[in-house]
Amino acid sequence: MSRVHNFAAGPAALPESVLRQAQEEMLDWHGVGASIVELSHRGPEFIQVATEAEADLRRLLSIPDNYAVLFLGGGATTVQALLPLNFAAPGQAADYVLSGHWGKTAIKQARPYVAAHVAATSEADGFRTIPAREGWQLSKDAAYVHITANETIHGVEFRDTPDVGDVPLFADFSSSIASEPIDVSRYGVIYAGAQKNLGPVGVTVVIIRRDLLERAGQPRADILDYRSHVKGESMLNTPPSWNWYLLGLTVKWMLAEGGVDEFARRSARKSGLLYDVIDNSGGFYRNEVDKAVRSRMNVPFFLHDDALDKPFLKEAAEVGLISLKGHRALGGMRASIYNAMPEAGVQALADFMRDFQRRHG
Amino acid sequence: MSRVHNFAAGPAALPESVLRQAQEEMLDWHGVGASIVELSHRGPEFIQVATEAEADLRRLLSIPDNYAVLFLGGGATTVQALLPLNFAAPGQAADYVLSGHWGKTAIKQARPYVAAHVAATSEADGFRTIPAREGWQLSKDAAYVHITANETIHGVEFRDTPDVGDVPLFADFSSSIASEPIDVSRYGVIYAGAQKNLGPVGVTVVIIRRDLLERAGQPRADILDYRSHVKGESMLNTPPSWNWYLLGLTVKWMLAEGGVDEFARRSARKSGLLYDVIDNSGGFYRNEVDKAVRSRMNVPFFLHDDALDKPFLKEAAEVGLISLKGHRALGGMRASIYNAMPEAGVQALADFMRDFQRRHG
Numbered sequence: 001m002s003r004v005h006n007f008a009a010g011p012a013a014l015p016e017s018v019l020r021q022a023q024e025e026m027l028d029w030h031g032v033g034a035s036i037v038e039l040s041h042r043g044p045e046f047i048q049v050a051t052e053a054e055a056d057l058r059r060l061l062s063i064p065d066n067y068a069v070l071f072l073g074g075g076a077t078t079v080q081a082l083l084p085l086n087f088a089a090p091g092q093a094a095d096y097v098l099s100g101h102w103g104k105t106a107i108k109q110a111r112p113y114v115a116a117h118v119a120a121t122s123e124a125d126g127f128r129t130i131p132a133r134e135g136w137q138l139s140k141d142a143a144y145v146h147i148t149a150n151e152t153i154h155g156v157e158f159r160d161t162p163d164v165g166d167v168p169l170f171a172d173f174s175s176s177i178a179s180e181p182i183d184v185s186r187y188g189v190i191y192a193g194a195q196k197n198l199g200p201v202g203v204t205v206v207i208i209r210r211d212l213l214e215r216a217g218q219p220r221a222d223i224l225d226y227r228s229h230v231k232g233e234s235m236l237n238t239p240p241s242w243n244w245y246l247l248g249l250t251v252k253w254m255l256a257e258g259g260v261d262e263f264a265r266r267s268a269r270k271s272g273l274l275y276d277v278i279d280n281s282g283g284f285y286r287n288e289v290d291k292a293v294r295s296r297m298n299v300p301f302f303l304h305d306d307a308l309d310k311p312f313l314k315e316a317a318e319v320g321l322i323s324l325k326g327h328r329a330l331g332g333m334r335a336s337i338y339n340a341m342p343e344a345g346v347q348a349l350a351d352f353m354r355d356f357q358r359r360h361g
Numbered sequence: 362m363s364r365v366h367n368f369a370a371g372p373a374a375l376p377e378s379v380l381r382q383a384q385e386e387m388l389d390w391h392g393v394g395a396s397i398v399e400l401s402h403r404g405p406e407f408i409q410v411a412t413e414a415e416a417d418l419r420r421l422l423s424i425p426d427n428y429a430v431l432f433l434g435g436g437a438t439t440v441q442a443l444l445p446l447n448f449a450a451p452g453q454a455a456d457y458v459l460s461g462h463w464g465k466t467a468i469k470q471a472r473p474y475v476a477a478h479v480a481a482t483s484e485a486d487g488f489r490t491i492p493a494r495e496g497w498q499l500s501k502d503a504a505y506v507h508i509t510a511n512e513t514i515h516g517v518e519f520r521d522t523p524d525v526g527d528v529p530l531f532a533d534f535s536s537s538i539a540s541e542p543i544d545v546s547r548y549g550v551i552y553a554g555a556q557k558n559l560g561p562v563g564v565t566v567v568i569i570r571r572d573l574l575e576r577a578g579q580p581r582a583d584i585l586d587y588r589s590h591v592k593g594e595s596m597l598n599t600p601p602s603w604n605w606y607l608l609g610l611t612v613k614w615m616l617a618e619g620g621v622d623e624f625a626r627r628s629a630r631k632s633g634l635l636y637d638v639i640d641n642s643g644g645f646y647r648n649e650v651d652k653a654v655r656s657r658m659n660v661p662f663f664l665h666d667d668a669l670d671k672p673f674l675k676e677a678a679e680v681g682l683i684s685l686k687g688h689r690a691l692g693g694m695r696a697s698i699y700n701a702m703p704e705a706g707v708q709a710l711a712d713f714m715r716d717f718q719r720r721h722g
Contacts, residue, residue: 004394008401019388026384033365035380037561040369073434077598081582109582200398202563202601221442221470237438240563
């Protein structure tokens with residue numbers, strides 16, 4: 001077997017050592033004689049796994065004690081529907097800042113429940129920028145302000161946390177959580193599907209400032225109620241336990257590698273390698289995002305002639321560089337380079353890009 | 362490593378051959394050079410896995426073409442909230458037949474959205490029977506009638522499909538799906554968390570008669586709308602792809618073993634072994650369920666003296682029989698013996714129970 005470098009946007013590459021550990025433990029977790037995927041979520045073995053994963057994630061992200069941390073199924077899109085149901089009164093205003101595709105998804109899911117208001121959008125310029133804070137039109141008495149910290153498809157990211165005063169800031173961090181230090185205390189809710197930067201597909205992390213749980217929200221089933229999930233410690237119903245376990249292994253790996261400070265340094269170097277190739281290609285490769293807000297996680301780019309797209313993907317795959325096709329909404333190419341992508345993988349892609357240009361330029 | 366016999370109620374034992382295949386493929390799925398947990402859910406590799414899993418499940422359960430099949434995260438409890446949201450008008454009546462703990466959960470999740478009506482309940486006799494069909498008080502113009510085909514905690518099951526006329530029958534089959542042949546066409550919706558009889562934790566199967574999707578239901582977010590999930594082929598958002606993959610391997614195993622007819626024969630023999638020990642123990646072991654509706658999947662039992670509970674669990678674990686503690690709602694013991702539990706495991710438990718009685722009786 002030879003492992004490739006996988007640039008998928010999510011589900012995405014996992015650290016090889018994490019996969020090896022999961023492989024070794026697949027039939028017998030720690031001598032119990034059964035796999036962790038077979039064991040009761042309420043038994044001492046899984047409780048240990050779950051407790052450690054939460055403690056490790058709190059350490060990795062420096063999550064203050066006045067925040068609850070949930071590990072749930074359903075994906076980030078489900079969170080986007082539950083945010084207004086849990087934290088807004090029926091018909092209350094909620095502000096959305098749109099900087100790409102996923103911000104639009106967030107507002108779409110919220111619309112049945114709140115007066116969802118576009119406070120700012122960079123759609124007119126093809127989501128190549130982040131709307132400047134001073135232009136945001138915030139509502140009076142909004143339940144929250146929602147942003148997408150990093151846009152996976154459009155490749156733009158917030159470089160710092162916007163100040164929205166006393167209104168809680170809610171942020172979709174699916175594709176950049178744990179990629180650099182952030183001050184959690186400046187957010188009301190942070191959520192992330194794990195399948196990009198935190199580990200495996202099938203589990204979503206929701207970090208909620210506890211005082212927000214006192215909001216009445218809207219009539220809803222118990223299983224759609226974050227108060228109940230917090231009270232039930234993410235086990236209101238059977239959680240995606242294997243996925244939670246694999247997330248835990250990935251978080252341990254991130255801590256052992258040096259934590260978010262180290263990943264911030266690596267991400268700067270990794271994304272820099274690719275943007276350098278693109279910017280120095282004389283137009284052979286093109287990234288159209290405002291350089292000040294280019295994503296360090298997702299590098300979308302176009303070849304100067306889209307007839308070269310197919311050869312590019314084919315030749316890349318031949319040298320073990322896969323999943324480089326851009327999202328269908330945008331076309332072109334995209335390299336997703338989350339924490340688990342080694343620098344050697346990104347270097348290999350940069351080298352390939354230069355070589356491809358030499359041969360096809 | 363020595364594998365034990367794991368009687369957990371869910372997450373539960375998986376076939377060893379399935380775990381071995383997942384182990385072998387963990388770092389490299391079919392020579393791709395990456396794990397299936399790392400690959401895009403929209404790539405050709407996972408689309409193949411997903412398509413095969415659906416086709417195999419349709420074959421295993423003989424699901425007619427006029428039924429849609431979904432593979433989603435969120436668990437069966439989420440389905441219980443989405444049923445009224447999708448298939449009942451606001452405030453419309455919906456009938457619930459309660460034969461145990463999970464029927465009560467189903468009605469609890471539905472109550473915010475419908476006039477949920479207890480059409481029949483066996484709660485007065487401790488959920489030791491199934492309410493006889495002739496006593497059901499069905500509502501006029503109900504959106505649906507809901508039953509729990511097998512109650513995991515109380516150990517009772519429907520022996521046949523009740524006739525509810527033209528009103529669609531919705532059934533929670535989490536703990537008995539694929540354990541015997543059923544006529545899917547007699548149901549409007551069948552749903553099941555996979556972690557008992559279909560495979561791994563973290564994925565839920567929902568089987569929906571397509572004409573029901575024409576019902577308007579109630580205002581709801583797109584991600585809570587089964588019409589959208591059907592249209593998106595369970596990929597409206599990122600699905601729990603690894604769990605779906607492991608479900609697919611388990612379904613292939615069930616087909617190879619002989620399908621639902623064979624598992625019906627095995628389940629009759631396996632449960633028979635345990636009920637025989639209990640019934641012939643002279644009161645040392647006790648199962649209080651009406652013999653006509655005893656579950657073939659979950660065998661709850663009590664020792665005549667609960668001071669023996671701890672020694673029973675300890676000695677059982679010493680001979681490799683684990684997860685026999687009953688649900689906290691009921692106490693006592695419970696042996697869950699789903700399709701993946703080999704007959705040798707049940708025989709070992711029956712032998713241990715007789716031996717334990719000899720030594721402690």
